[in-house]
Amino acid sequence: MKFEIRFDHLTAVQSPILELREKALARLRASPYLPLRAIACDLHQGVLTLQGCVPTYYLKQLAQTVVMGIEGIEEISNRLTVCPPGNRLARVRPAGAHGLPPFMVAQQ
Numbered sequence: 001m002k003f004e005i006r007f008d009h010l011t012a013v014q015s016p017i018l019e020l021r022e023k024a025l026a027r028l029r030a031s032p033y034l035p036l037r038a039i040a041c042d043l044h045q046g047v048l049t050l051q052g053c054v055p056t057y058y059l060k061q062l063a064q065t066v067v068m069g070i071e072g073i074e075e076i077s078n079r080l081t082v083c084p085p086g087n088r089l090a091r092v093r094p095a096g097a098h099g100l101p102p103f104m105v106a107q108q
């Protein structure tokens with residue numbers, strides 16, 4: 001007896017989900033803020049979940065703003081953690097544009 005496993009039906013269902021996830025990732029990767037490029041995304045039942053670590057609360061909010069407005073994404077769950085470089089308990093002092101050190105902003 002020969003068994004054949006096919007995943008064609010899963011690919012057809014998963015394709016729009018993967019497409020939306022890729023759109024969100026593309027927007028994050030296009031950001032001039034380097035920490036946004038390392039954010040992970042997951043999409044389940046119209047909810048896009050952002051996961052990872054960013055150095056400031058500003059970038060946490062900016063990441064959410066960057067992926068807003070993608071048609072098909074109904075809700076954004078922002079599970080990003082603010083992890084300042086160095087001591088995680090230290091206060092982050094603004095330096096440069098938008099409170100970020102210059103090395104965190106990609107040069108164009």
